[in-house]
Amino acid sequence: MAFYLIYINNGVIMIILDKIYNFKGNSICLVNQDKFILYNTLNSLKKNININDIFEITPKDGNIKISDIRDMQEFLLYKPNFSEYKMIFIHEIDKMNIQAANAALKILEEPPNFAIIISTTSRWHNLLPTIRSRLYKILLPNPDLLDKIKNKFPEFYINLSFSIKNDFECAHYILNNPKKSEQILNTIKNFSNINIDELIKYLMEDDDFVENKILKYESFFEIIKRFEKLNLIEIQSIIDKILSYKNKLQDKLKTIKFFSKMFLSIYHDAFIYSLTTYWKEFYSLNMVYFFGFADFELDFQKIYENTQWCENILKSSVSNFNFDLTIQTMFLRFMLAFFKNKEE
Incomplete structure (x- = not known):
């Protein structure tokens, strides 16, 4: 199901928001070598959806653990309260440990149709092939x-x-x-x-x-x-x-x-x-x-x-x-x- 978008510049936020319904029920990965650009992009996206319909995962002690994935799964059990969709942000998805990656496979492949999962990484090829195959990849160049x-x-x-x-x-x-x-x-x-x-x-x-x-x-x-x-x-x-x-x-x-x-x-x-x-x-x-x-x-x-x-x-x-x-x-x-x- 994965496809590859090699180039989108600063307009990525506008494009994603303008056509966001095309990504509902899917998982996206934003890729750039500069982590600041990735964090800044997600922070910009966060401003456009009610905070109660956002779930954010950030590595703790250098890892994303299976408990983070389970919390995400629980968050996705229910439909959005204040927005048209729920949005999941996974910062530095390459930091998932093996247990977390295995637990995330199903939800990354088939998120609920009212949810969008947006992850980031500066090391795309460090992701497990099974994870990569479940993500729409969007490469953000330095502008x-x-x-x-x-x-x-x-x-x-x-x-x-x-x-x-x-x-x-x-x-x-x-x-x-x-x-x-x-x-x-x-x-x-x-x-x-x-x-x-x-x-x-x-x-x-x-x-x-x-x-x-x-x-x-x-x-x-x-x-x-x-x-x-x-x-x-x-x-x-x-x-x-x-x-x-x-x-x-x-x-x-x-x-x-x-x-x-x-x-x-x-x-x-x-x-x-x-x-x-x-x-x-x-x-x-x-x-x-x-x-x-x-x-x-x-x-x-x-x-x-x-x-x-x-x-x-x-x-x-x-x-x-x-x-x-x-x-x-x-x-x-x-x-x-x-x-x-x-x-x-």
């Missing part, structure tokens, strides 16, 4: 760098948003190298006019130099946008060309994880598109037009499944994937979730 670029270089922020929001190395580069960033932007603006083979060259660049990474990210989105106008045979031809680069790659697992990351961003934007009116929170603002006007019917059950599948690949440290099969499957999963009409 300072993003705001500086947005205010100083708004055109960069709009057109290079994925690099800025998801790769801090790229964000620092864009902020500190405006002339070179302008050159990169001009290249990207011309992506719609170049042929698919040139786009794939950018996409499959194996050098991690920051300029190449920005072009690599944006070439992926340009290719995805073209899928709408192509038939299955033409799309398969593009996939085959991507696979033809296999023997030129130094690290195939890194490339597989790159594609997982990029497809997760598409799925993130699909959730933003569906659940909110805040399209400015898209991972890639260049995809706003695609979501607004493309001819597709999103299958959210498949998107949930694809999200979990891609995230499992990102967590893997073992290079035991069949490159061709994994990349082919990744594209196929995307097609089935977005373009069922092409099966005809």
